[in-house]
Amino acid sequence: MPKLYTPREAAQVLGVSYASLKQWIYNGKLKSVQTAGGHHRIPEAEIDRMLPRAAVKGKPEKTRRMYRRVSGRNQLTGRITEIKVNGLLAQITLSVSGQHITSIITADAVRELRLKTGQLAVALIKSTEVMIVLPD
Secondary structure (H helix, E strand, O other), rough: OOOOEEEHHHHHHOOOOHHHHHHHHHHHOOOOEEEEEEEEEEEEHHHHHHHHHHHOOOHHHHHHHOOOOOOOOOOHHHHEEEEEEEEEEEEEEEEEOEEEEEEEEHHHHHHHHOOOOEEEEEOOOOOOOOOOOOOO
């Protein structure tokens, strides 16, 4: 079953106001499902579809200027969609153009960076290997 967000949660992830998100639902810009009680719930796929529009627009060089200068070129800009803290570690999920990237960092780093769901962030990928897999 796909994950469903409340309008407040979806607004936070997309970085828009609750009122704007409700207008998107009423105007048909954002699809929602209704509970038996008539409450709107937004499927994760709809949030993913809207994330590229809500993210900073422009060339990668322009969006990178918002962050510290780093020699790594594998930088992917997206929004934090989920933060799970468990003990000393935290799992951060970043949505980049509808794709999810998950990073495991320390819980201290989450607190120091003051990470929040819906916040714009960059995944900096540093790896010596990248594997390519073809579908069957």
